[in-house]
Amino acid sequence: MARAVVLLSGGLDSATCLAIARAEGFEAHALAVRYGQRHEHELRAAERLCRRWDVPLRVVSADLRAIGGSALTDAIDVPKDQPIGPGIPVTYVPARNTVLLALALGAAEVLGAQDIFLGVNAIDYSGYPDCRPAFVEAFERLANLATAAAIEGRARYRIRAPLLQLSKAEIIRAGIRLAVPYELTHSCYDPDPEGRACGRCDSCRLRRQGFLDAGAPDPTRYIGGT
Amino acid sequence: MARAVVLLSGGLDSATCLAIARAEGFEAHALAVRYGQRHEHELRAAERLCRRWDVPLRVVSADLRAIGGSALTDAIDVPKDQPIGPGIPVTYVPARNTVLLALALGAAEVLGAQDIFLGVNAIDYSGYPDCRPAFVEAFERLANLATAAAIEGRARYRIRAPLLQLSKAEIIRAGIRLAVPYELTHSCYDPDPEGRACGRCDSCRLRRQGFLDAGAPDPTRYIGGT
Numbered sequence: 040m041a042r043a044v045v046l047l048s049g050g051l052d053s054a055t056c057l058a059i060a061r062a063e064g065f066e067a068h069a070l071a072v073r074y075g076q077r078h079e080h081e082l083r084a085a086e087r088l089c090r091r092w093d094v095p096l097r098v099v100s101a102d103l104r105a106i107g108g109s110a111l112t113d114a115i116d117v118p119k120d121q122p123i124g125p126g127i128p129v130t131y132v133p134a135r136n137t138v139l140l141a142l143a144l145g146a147a148e149v150l151g152a153q154d155i156f157l158g159v160n161a162i163d164y165s166g167y168p169d170c171r172p173a174f175v176e177a178f179e180r181l182a183n184l185a186t187a188a189a190i191e192g193r194a195r196y197r198i199r200a201p202l203l204q205l206s207k208a209e210i211i212r213a214g215i216r217l218a219v220p221y222e223l224t225h226s227c228y229d230p231d232p233e234g235r236a237c238g239r240c241d242s243c244r245l246r247r248q249g250f251l252d253a254g255a256p257d258p259t260r261y262i263g264g265t
Numbered sequence: 266m267a268r269a270v271v272l273l274s275g276g277l278d279s280a281t282c283l284a285i286a287r288a289e290g291f292e293a294h295a296l297a298v299r300y301g302q303r304h305e306h307e308l309r310a311a312e313r314l315c316r317r318w319d320v321p322l323r324v325v326s327a328d329l330r331a332i333g334g335s336a337l338t339d340a341i342d343v344p345k346d347q348p349i350g351p352g353i354p355v356t357y358v359p360a361r362n363t364v365l366l367a368l369a370l371g372a373a374e375v376l377g378a379q380d381i382f383l384g385v386n387a388i389d390y391s392g393y394p395d396c397r398p399a400f401v402e403a404f405e406r407l408a409n410l411a412t413a414a415a416i417e418g419r420a421r422y423r424i425r426a427p428l429l430q431l432s433k434a435e436i437i438r439a440g441i442r443l444a445v446p447y448e449l450t451h452s453c454y455d456p457d458p459e460g461r462a463c464g465r466c467d468s469c470r471l472r473r474q475g476f477l478d479a480g481a482p483d484p485t486r487y488i489g490g491t
Contacts, residue, residue: 097332098331099329100326101327102325108374133371134367134368134412138368141366142327145361145364148359168410168412177410177411178407180407181363182363184394184397185362185403190394
């Protein structure tokens with residue numbers, strides 16, 4: 040059974056990605072990164088999912104707060120009720136996906152995995168540069184030069200981004216077919232202490248609209264119950 | 266004055282790299298990474314250098330111990346008195362330079378720097394895959410796709426590896442011309458608690474031979490004083 044490393048934030052997209060890796064027959068190894076998020080609800084969600092599916096989970100700390108520059112790691116307010124327009128929002132974390140993939144590459148090398156799954160999405164996303172196909176391809180190229188296997192001529196890393204060209208509704212429909220327990224996932228940038236979603240940040244609004252468009256019940260617990 | 270991010274381990278190579286960035290006229294910002302090294306003497310050396318040169322230093326934690334697979338982060342003995350041959354030694358840290366450059370890219374983005382200096386060297390090195398020119402070029406390509414500036418069409422990152430084609434002796438001669446205080450640097454993989462060098466690991470042996478070949482006095486404090 041071939042191994043795969045799956046980057047798991049605990050959100051809807053990465054949970055679906057993990058389900059896809061499993062459905063393709065991989066022995067999935069999840070990697071969650073504590074990068075200085077403002078809250079730990081995502082990591083709790085990753086732990087719940089891995090327990091449910093009996094998937095080994097590594098949690099690596101990489102403190103991007105020391106770098107700053109984002110509403111997700113810095114003392115900058117998360118925007119609410121803002122139109123999702125062009126331009127890069129303040130929730131962009133500088134070089135986050137590059138850091139996440141670099142850590143996943145290290146884990147893949149140690150585990151002998153050649154496939155790294157990343158739940159990025161270039162359709163219903165927030166305009167992040169490191170969620171684009173060209174970025175994913177450039178990282179794959181780098182991976183095949185960066186590792187011990189590269190020197191020995193046997194590096195065949197694949198960066199798998201199966202959600203890249205899917206809308207949020209398509210992701211949710213794919214996940215429902217694979218029985219993803221979306222009630223265990225967490226997407227909100229700014230939850231209350233109990234982990235209930237604000238319903239108003241970009242991430243909540245994309246998620247909520249996704250369930251609506253997919254014609255599926257939204258299992259998210261929102262603040263105020265709406 | 267253009268800014269540059271300089272990855273600084275506290276070792277001989279990265280100290281020389283920092284001196285080169287300063288000599289080129291950059292406002293240098295040093296980035297040290299606490300990646301789960303077996304000792305903190307390197308980081309102390311980075312702090313001493315930055316104090317001496319009045320360079321701002323960021324220290325970011327990225328705990329590669331959770332990934333493992335290396336004598337530098339794991340419970341694997343550092344080899345001593347071994348010939349430095351072909352093949353990749355156990356001191357190789359999976360994906361380390363990819364992680365370091367990813368963090369530096371985040372810092373560069375926040376600081377508005379376009380140049381990232383990395384003290385890798387493809388001549389007198391230990392056979393690490395992520396110290397090769399092709400790796401450096403692939404990361405530069407990735408950097409120019411991964412960042413907010415890339416979306417806005419103004420990404421011009423340069424990964425600068427000025428030591429890439431220099432022998433250890435050439436690096437030391439360059440550093441001496443730039444008045445690098447090598448007595449403040451630390452290279453040993455396995456020092457004693459006072460930070461004295463073992464003199465027997467790959468890193469010590471490359472360093473010691475470098476000073477010999479450069480015809481320069483070796484200021485390193487060795488265990489036993491030899």
